[in-house]
Amino acid sequence: MMKIVGITACPTGIAHTYITKQKILDAAKECGYPCRIETQGTIGVEDELTAEEIKNADVVLLAVDVKISGESRFTGKPIVRCRTEDVMRNTSAFLRKIEEKLLAHNK
Amino acid sequence: MIDNVNIESVLNENTICLHLKGKTKDEILKEMSTMLYEAGRISSVKDFLDDVYMREEEGITGIGNNVAIPHGKSDSVLQTSVAVGRSDEDIEWQSIDDNPVRLIIMLAIKSYDKTVHIRLLSKIATSLCGKEVIDELLSIEDKQEVIKLLSKEDQ
Numbered sequence: 714m715m716k717i718v719g720i721t722a723c724p725t726g727i728a729h730t731y732i733t734k735q736k737i738l739d740a741a742k743e744c745g746y747p748c749r750i751e752t753q754g755t756i757g758v759e760d761e762l763t764a765e766e767i768k769n770a771d772v773v774l775l776a777v778d779v780k781i782s783g784e785s786r787f788t789g790k791p792i793v794r795c796r797t798e799d800v801m802r803n804t805s806a807f808l809r810k811i812e813e814k815l816l817a818h819n820k
Numbered sequence: 821m822i823d824n825v826n827i828e829s830v831l832n833e834n835t836i837c838l839h840l841k842g843k844t845k846d847e848i849l850k851e852m853s854t855m856l857y858e859a860g861r862i863s864s865v866k867d868f869l870d871d872v873y874m875r876e877e878e879g880i881t882g883i884g885n886n887v888a889i890p891h892g893k894s895d896s897v898l899q900t901s902v903a904v905g906r907s908d909e910d911i912e913w914q915s916i917d918d919n920p921v922r923l924i925i926m927l928a929i930k931s932y933d934k935t936v937h938i939r940l941l942s943k944i945a946t947s948l949c950g951k952e953v954i955d956e957l958l959s960i961e962d963k964q965e966v967i968k969l970l971s972k973e974d975q
Contacts, residue, residue: 724875724878725893727893727929727941728927729945730942732948732949734946736949754942778878802884802916
């Protein structure tokens with residue numbers, strides 16, 4: 714079972730950041746992946762990931778269109794980086810593909 | 821539910837049009853900006869549209885299921901607001917599922933605004949992830965119902 718932590722951030726920091734977060738959470742639930750997403754929007758950082766959550770995660774998903782803060786927290790973790798619209802498009806398939814790659818990588 | 825007093829401060833009947841006249845994306849962006857202008861929410865249609873188009877260039881705003889969320893953070897915005905527009909016909913729009921758009925939720929964001937209004941806009945945007953909400957929004961005729969649906973917190 715793939716444990717996901719991630720960050721969403723978009724240019725305006727109002728809409729795509731939160732829509733993408735919701736889509737990732739919904740898809741992760743559907744696929745049975747535990748998942749925690751931090752948002753970095755206009756109002757600042759919310760649902761900030763803890764060191765423990767990051768440590769326990771199998772993969773870090775950065776769905777970001779802009780520069781984010783605190784990326785050094787993920788040093789040494791497998792990171793998937795994409796634009797918000799990439800993961801919004803077909804979120805469940807996107808997450809399953811990550812799991813496939815992760816499994817292949819860990820073999 | 822979000823407090824109705826709050827939601828009314830960003831969205832009221834004056835900025836809802838359930839039968840848009842525009843037949844293209846450009847016409848609709850202008851029509852909805854004009855609606856925001858006439859409601860006293862923005863100070864200039866032209867300046868606001870410039871910022872909306874700038875955001876369009878940064879990525880697609882069609883979020884699937886026939887919904888688009890064009891938005892502009894702009895000095896021309898007097899008060900952070902939402903406009904809701906619906907078209908009786910399919911409108912061509914760059915979208916994540918490559919489908920045309922019928923429902924347009926336009927967000928007008930006041931520069932440097934970090935108040936509760938911003939959170940309301942984010943919640944409204946998030947509510948559009950729910951297919952059931954969208955289906956209702958695509959068919960209802962009562963503007964108060966539109967406001968109520970968009971202020972639902974969890975789908």
